[in-house]
Amino acid sequence: MRDAQPAAVYLKDYASPDYLINRTELHFELHEDHALVTSRLYMLRCDPGRELPLVLNGVALELVSVTIDGQALEDSEFQVEPETLVIPKAPDQFVLSCVTRILPQDNTSLEGLYKSQRMFCTQCEAHGFRKITYYLDRPDVMSVFTVSVEADQARYPVLLSNGNLVDSKVLEDGRHSTTWHDPFPKPAYLFALVAGDLKYLQDSFTTCSGREVDLRIYVEEKDLGKCDHAMLSLQNSMRWDEEVYGREYDLDVFNIVAVDDFNMGAMENKSLNIFNSSCVLCSPETTTDKGYQRVEAIVAHEYFHNWSGNRVTCRDWFQLSLKEGFTVFRDAGFSADMGSPVVKRVEDVANLRTVQFAEDAGPMAHPVRPESVIEFNNFYTATIYEKGAEVVRMIHTLLGAELFRRGSDLYFERHDGQAVTCEDFVLAMEAASGIDLQQFRLWYSQAGTPLLRVRDEYDADAGCYTLTVQQSCPPTPGQDSKLPMVIPLAMGLLGEAGNLPLRLVGETPDPETGDNTHRVLSVNQAEQRFVFEGVGERPVPSLLRGLSAPVRLDYNYSKQDLCALMSRDDDGFVRWDSAQTLATRVMNEVEQQLLNRSKDKELEVDPILARAYASLLEDDSLDAAMVADMLTLPGENYLAELAARDGGANVDTIHAARVAVHADISKACTDSLLQRYHALANASPYAATGAQIADRSLRNTCLDYLAAAGGEYVELASRQFTDADNMTDRLAALRAIVFYGDDGQRDEALASFYQDWQHEVLVVNQWLQLQAMMPGSDALDRVRGLLKHPDFDMRNPNKVRALVGVFSAHNPVNFHRPDGQGYRFLADQLTLLNDINPQITAKMLTPLTRWRNYSGRDQLMRAELERLAALPSLSRDAFEVITKSLQ
Ligand code: 0A1
Numbered sequence: 001m002r003d004a005q006p007a008a009v010y011l012k013d014y015a016s017p018d019y020l021i022n023r024t025e026l027h028f029e030l031h032e033d034h035a036l037v038t039s040r041l042y043m044l045r046c047d048p049g050r051e052l053p054l055v056l057n058g059v060a061l062e063l064v065s066v067t068i069d070g071q072a073l074e075d076s077e078f079q080v081e082p083e084t085l086v087i088p089k090a091p092d093q094f095v096l097s098c099v100t101r102i103l104p105q106d107n108t109s110l111e112g113l114y115k116s117q118r119m120f121c122t123q124c125e126a127h128g129f130r131k132i133t134y135y136l137d138r139p140d141v142m143s144v145f146t147v148s149v150e151a152d153q154a155r156y157p158v159l160l161s162n163g164n165l166v167d168s169k170v171l172e173d174g175r176h177s178t179t180w181h182d183p184f185p186k187p188a189y190l191f192a193l194v195a196g197d198l199k200y201l202q203d204s205f206t207t208c209s210g211r212e213v214d215l216r217i218y219v220e221e222k223d224l225g226k227c228d229h230a231m232l233s234l235q236n237s238m239r240w241d242e243e244v245y246g247r248e249y250d251l252d253v254f255n256i257v258a259v260d261d262f263n264m265g266a267m268e269n270k271s272l273n274i275f276n277s278s279c280v281l282c283s284p285e286t287t288t289d290k291g292y293q294r295v296e297a298i299v300a301h302e303y304f305h306n307w308s309g310n311r312v313t314c315r316d317w318f319q320l321s322l323k324e325g326f327t328v329f330r331d332a333g334f335s336a337d338m339g340s341p342v343v344k345r346v347e348d349v350a351n352l353r354t355v356q357f358a359e360d361a362g363p364m365a366h367p368v369r370p371e372s373v374i375e376f377n378n379f380y381t382a383t384i385y386e387k388g389a390e391v392v393r394m395i396h397t398l399l400g401a402e403l404f405r406r407g408s409d410l411y412f413e414r415h416d417g418q419a420v421t422c423e424d425f426v427l428a429m430e431a432a433s434g435i436d437l438q439q440f441r442l443w444y445s446q447a448g449t450p451l452l453r454v455r456d457e458y459d460a461d462a463g464c465y466t467l468t469v470q471q472s473c474p475p476t477p478g479q480d481s482k483l484p485m486v487i488p489l490a491m492g493l494l495g496e497a498g499n500l501p502l503r504l505v506g507e508t509p510d511p512e513t514g515d516n517t518h519r520v521l522s523v524n525q526a527e528q529r530f531v532f533e534g535v536g537e538r539p540v541p542s543l544l545r546g547l548s549a550p551v552r553l554d555y556n557y558s559k560q561d562l563c564a565l566m567s568r569d570d571d572g573f574v575r576w577d578s579a580q581t582l583a584t585r586v587m588n589e590v591e592q593q594l595l596n597r598s599k600d601k602e603l604e605v606d607p608i609l610a611r612a613y614a615s616l617l618e619d620d621s622l623d624a625a626m627v628a629d630m631l632t633l634p635g636e637n638y639l640a641e642l643a644a645r646d647g648g649a650n651v652d653t654i655h656a657a658r659v660a661v662h663a664d665i666s667k668a669c670t671d672s673l674l675q676r677y678h679a680l681a682n683a684s685p686y687a688a689t690g691a692q693i694a695d696r697s698l699r700n701t702c703l704d705y706l707a708a709a710g711g712e713y714v715e716l717a718s719r720q721f722t723d724a725d726n727m728t729d730r731l732a733a734l735r736a737i738v739f740y741g742d743d744g745q746r747d748e749a750l751a752s753f754y755q756d757w758q759h760e761v762l763v764v765n766q767w768l769q770l771q772a773m774m775p776g777s778d779a780l781d782r783v784r785g786l787l788k789h790p791d792f793d794m795r796n797p798n799k800v801r802a803l804v805g806v807f808s809a810h811n812p813v814n815f816h817r818p819d820g821q822g823y824r825f826l827a828d829q830l831t832l833l834n835d836i837n838p839q840i841t842a843k844m845l846t847p848l849t850r851w852r853n854y855s856g857r858d859q860l861m862r863a864e865l866e867r868l869a870a871l872p873s874l875s876r877d878a879f880e881v882i883t884k885s886l887q
């Protein structure tokens, strides 16, 4: 283990900066073996007269020179520490100028200035800017940037930075330069620079006040044909933000650049968004429907940050969810409006439950506003993003759309140009609505997923129906006991002929109220009772509609209740959720048989599920995308997470039970599956429209069930594989062949796919992913073999995620091999990756950190974590995750 242990920083220790930087002038001289960065920082002491040392952040920099007001500092006038430059004495107001030499070509952390293939690019959130030059690298120091970039003209004809282009020059020796000025003060994390041989797709957008904005998407020439969808998504986002939030774009240019090597999806740098190429490029031949939807959502997300993040930014990184939670909430609203709101919600909830609920139950659990952090890069989490969005969504539910909009208007108006806190957001919402959110604030400070236990009672004589609701929240690291939260519980009551009107005891019915079959109960105590009157029959409660709060629900539904909700409730989300609960119940029963049975006894699968699925398949008036989601069995990770709460997950029986239920559906519903499969075939050319996406989704869900039966149905997949004119159908067919075909069919299909698509990096990544998920006892050997494939590269996060990440997170049976080889494999790869890319290393540790969930394997998992903990060069990122998970 390293000598000095990295220390935590605490939210409670926040202090405003001692110095500000009014103006920042930067000059970049880019070369193949180094870059020189010259800064001129117009600095101001916040408290004039009070002499304080100036402490600038800087990491991995070679300081060439430092001057104050043009005077070079003597060696005794400053100290260079590993992560800071300290100038003990500085005037009240001065220009600090530093020259630093950095090595972008060797920077594999992909933070700061680095090279992605042949281009230079930057990633500065959260602390990347300090790898470029000495600076006050904190979001509450905002400055107006002017940046000039100089490089070889032939290799780097395009030189970009934030804001408007104000100058370009041809220089000697084949070099050239451009100068950019961004009039909006911004923190250093929003700085960006790009230099490369790029082409662009250009279009424009006329804002609501009539300004023309020049829109460009910069890519390598070969990808120019794959930018249309991103451009359209950008234009749709710009219009949507005007219409729904009244937010107009503020500069005359908006640029997006695609890069292959990127740690995350994309980054919202002011007017110069940098994107992982997998989140911009789309074509029917290379991109699946899910890929199209992802591009649309991420383009929107980054664009929306222009207001929720850039114009109003975070005071400190503990407030990260201020911009991320709100922006995810905004992009979810956009995606819902562009497609089907229920389908979008269902997909978000499935993700929240599998990823965020697991995080909340694991060793890295933290509140939406964390209180202490070792490495901020570790806090780009599902809790900050997705749970943060749920918190904003609950505020929206509590206030209603109109007051919420007043609140967001007030928030933007009050804080435009400022760096603020989650508290400021809540205050604006309270001020605009008059609604007290005091108790609601606990959602920001308490970690863990609350549990709502609901019990009911029906008094037929009195026509009274009582719901008793108890809330609790499990302990999380550092938080042993929790206070009751405000939980909006959206609900209805289902009767024989549909949803019943709702009237709480003591309420007078309001004739104005249109829909009185739906309401939101406010749960805010440890235990509460809600009594409905005028209830003429015993209803089935439809609870937590739309997942109105990020909580788990415990209500004893019978299987018949679930079938009733699944087929007849007014709320689409509840219909899907009931299908999931029913499927989980049936799979659990099979798992119990597997655990208890004698070997020769046949497994029994309750036919109720197949019957329910068959009626969904036979009703073609239902939205095909919803039917596809309803027919999708909960994943093994989700089942393992549920099992872990009940005492421990057994990946093998979970897998076997899921396979058995899947096969049962396949057999019992063959005719309806086949009928829908053929009926949904599409003759028109590919388009990423809602209707086509829905049809493909259901058709490929049918194929997945059918192919499980093998034989002629794998042939069906083979035909689709050969005939497909788009990647959605081709990849779905390949998956079916790989999962259900024989070895020969599998190897042939994988080889021919590679043969056809080896020139498309993003397609090769999908090919790697599929093999990483493959069932069968040779899976680990195959993945090990692929590490040596010429298309694999440990320095490229997309490839590492596709192969190592997907194997560890999405191939549970093979990752959790009883011999521990899966764990060993991951730890071996992370040992190498630790020296290359700390951020990705820490992210990919997640599956190992869940060792407590896997009794019987836990010691093997821990042993690998301990092996990693002993690495001499363990990064701060990995240190935090490992130590927290071993505690
Ligand atoms: N702010 C970006 C995500 C992002 C965060 C950190 C990064 O590097 C550490 C890169 C990107 C977003 O929310 O899209």
Ligand code: ZN
Residues within 6 Å of the ligand: 301, 305, 323, 324, 327
């Ligand atoms: Zn974001």
